[in-house]
Amino acid sequence: MRQSKLFAKTRKEAPKDEASKNAILLTRAGFISKEMAGVYSYLPLGLRVIKKIENIIRQEINSLGALEVLLPALQPKESWLTTGRWESMTDLYKLKDASEREFALGPTHEEVAVPLLAQFVSSYQDLPVALYQFQTKFRMELRAKSGLLRGREFIMKDLYSFHRNEEDLSVYHDRVAEAYKRIFATVGLGDSTYQTLAGGGTFAQYSYEFQTLTDAGEDTVRLCSNCRLAVNTEINNTQASCPKCEGPLGEEKKAIEVGNIFKLGTRFTEPLGLTYKDEAGVPTVPVMGCYGIGLGRLMGTVAEVLSDNKGLVWPKTIAPFQVHLVEIQKNAEEIYKKLTEAGVEVLWDDREVGPGEKFADADLLGLPIRVVVSERAEKAGGVEVKNRATGELTIVSEAKILEIITPNV
Amino acid sequence: MRQSKLFAKTRKEAPKDEASKNAILLTRAGFISKEMAGVYSYLPLGLRVIKKIENIIRQEINSLGALEVLLPALQPKESWLTTGRWESMTDLYKLKDASEREFALGPTHEEVAVPLLAQFVSSYQDLPVALYQFQTKFRMELRAKSGLLRGREFIMKDLYSFHRNEEDLSVYHDRVAEAYKRIFATVGLGDSTYQTLAGGGTFAQYSYEFQTLTDAGEDTVRLCSNCRLAVNTEINNTQASCPKCEGPLGEEKKAIEVGNIFKLGTRFTEPLGLTYKDEAGVPTVPVMGCYGIGLGRLMGTVAEVLSDNKGLVWPKTIAPFQVHLVEIQKNAEEIYKKLTEAGVEVLWDDREVGPGEKFADADLLGLPIRVVVSERAEKAGGVEVKNRATGELTIVSEAKILEIITPNV
DSSP states (O other), X not given: OBGGGOOSOOOSSOOTTOOSHXXXXXXHTTSEEEEETTEEEEOHHHHHHHXXXXXXXXXXXXXXXXXXOBOOSEEEHHHHHHHTHHHHOTTOEEEEOTXXXXXXXXXXXXXXXXXXXXXXXXXXXXXXXXXXXXXXXXOOOSOOOSGGGSOSEEEEEEEEEEESSHHHHHHHHHHHHHHHHHHHHHTTOTTTEEEEEEEOTTTOSEEEEEEEEOTTOSXXXXXXXXXXXXXXXXXXXXXXXXTTTOOBEEEEEEEEEEEEEEEEETTTTTTTTOOEEOTTSOEEOOEEEEEEEEHHHHHHHHHHHSEETTEEOOOTTTOSOSEEEEEESSOOHHHHHHHHHTTOOEEEEOOSSOHHHHHHHHHHHXXXXXXXXXXXXXXXXXXXXXXXXXXXXXXXXXXXXXXXXXXXX | OBGGGOOSOOOSSOOTXXXXXXXXXXXXXXXXXEEETTEEEEOHHHHHHHHHHHHHHHHHHHTTTOEEOBOOSEEEHHHHHHHTHHHHOTTOEXXXXXXXXXXXXXXXXXXXXXXXXXXXXXXXXXXXXXXXEEEEEEOOOSOOOSGGGSOSEEEEEEEEEEEXXXXXXXXXXXXXXXXXXXXXXXXXXXXXXXXEEEEOTTTOSEEEEEEEEOTTOSEEEEEESSSSOEEETTTOSSOOBOTTTOOBEEEEEEEEEEEEEEEEETTTTTTTTOOEEOTTSOEEOOEEEEXXXXXXXXXXXXXXXXXXXXXXXXXXXXXXOSEEEEEESSOOHHHHHHHHHTTOOEEEEOOSSOHHHHHHHHHHHXXXXXXXXXXXXXXXXXXXXXETXXXXXXXXXXXXXXXXXXXXX
């Protein structure tokens, strides 16, 4: 698309009310706009990133046989009273309608998913079953100071699975863990993300998280120097060895929790009355797992980890456009057409501003490939192609542009 | 997909707490599940319909040059006080955080979209600009008794456009009206949907709606017998002639408002401080339009209008699957593979239930084409192909199945 039509302009200065790198870069580049602390609008470039992340996750979760649904944000108080979380979850937003009836504004969906399944599950033949959604959640977050990393309103992929027994849940849980690893690798965080043993909250002794190493993180983990497991110091800041392989644990590092996978057992299925008849006809309570990834948080984490002092550096898998076509005193329409017709996503900087501003904005936006159309590049033999991540710069003849670009997008 | 894996089962009986045809059919067919009055979960089949409607709308709205964004549901009280709607909009959900600060839970987004644009619009060169979103909205609806037709939580496509003057707004407004007509035609409501002159609320003397004729509607319109305009009786129940062509108006008919297009003038841009500098450098307030379509309401309207006494009758454009492959004591896997490999969306009824139940469920679900694989059909020369809408039934040889099916999906 033409950059001149993109209403969200770049900013030279960091917004005064943001302290985190992800919020500063994403705001300056016009990907997001703060509505209030912990609440952001996704502007056209930002929404394109979110949609790409969503599609990567959807493909992986579909491959686990889970079915996509869309559950409501407004949830009846009764289910939350039943599980005890109406009182215990202190960051739950509660609201009233005109008749003073109270509701929860969902931060999570066990209280909806379990009663929903109870309508349809009756026999062991109905299990296992898994459902998931991409949905906006709400949490009364008091310290929302980390941009997209900690929101009061945030988009989650939440997956819930239901099983006849712990063994079946364990197999599924491990398959989800593998899918999560593929998701984090695809969005560019594979090297910096670790499956991490963490506390189980009120559900269990332990759970697993996925933690991405970065100084912007609010969690602290120690990596096993032998296997790829990490340990959240919330459960272990004195132990010296890995609970999995007994290898030595390294020093404490800051990290962001980009995903979590919980074995919930019967914590919700029991009070919410989900049962099935086993092969002998005996009513039995299924065990349950839940698995979350915050899409905005993941986007914010990529902004933290894959950026440099000039701006964002998107991996091609989630970049809003693959190519930033920068036109310098020479019309780029022909190349724009050629690339878009070949299926390449191109942001065409057709703005009437100077080359310096265009180059700085291209670095700030961080699209994977920059193509400069200028007289200087033409004299050198064509157009200038620059890789944002490596800085590698080459001159490519217009005739060969597709050969160079399309294998890389 | 295999129907046996679809956790949401069909029901023979209507749910006791539903009075509307759309809720009864969609619940019985397993497309939706009621969480509470006016709040529904979209189950796998229902979400597929919503996604198809979303894509049809997105394509049309993109063609108007509007940019997709995602604005938050949590909105600061201040903007709502500024426009006067904090007090005047009586169905606004309000909530508090731990510090007793109040927020609106957005039923609409003028209070977010205008301040957002004010950050970026400064010159006449920045106009016109239009942005839109698919987003979940909330309204404290007291009479939520019509299934998907009137919700307390509902997915909207909302589009906002900003212009230098009334003429430019009018041109855009009329282009949106044409796009809306194409959308309603594509989802199967073209014949029964009328552009309708309606009241302007607090914004203007008049506005336009799109009304679909059905007895389930809560609005009342009169059709011009000469042009295709309708008039909402809220503004005119005595006048005898069409305000556009002066043709006679017919009798009162019930209708559902499936879309609306408003010229807002400076109702929101003025108080919320959006200005641009015109060519002479004079600060000027832009005029604004807003344009809405409720996706769930549209799905519910299709269920009301395009159904019969056996169940739902989806147009192929928004059907969750194109083909219902019904296997009767004979494995249908080969045909399933053949069709899916050709890109046809197939729901394969592989359940271990009798033929009568399978046929009744196929009618209830209402997929456009039913293909029956049975010994009886084989003896007759192949498989049985039935058109859900027309009831037309033919026997097609397995070799020719793609020739028959693919041109129709």
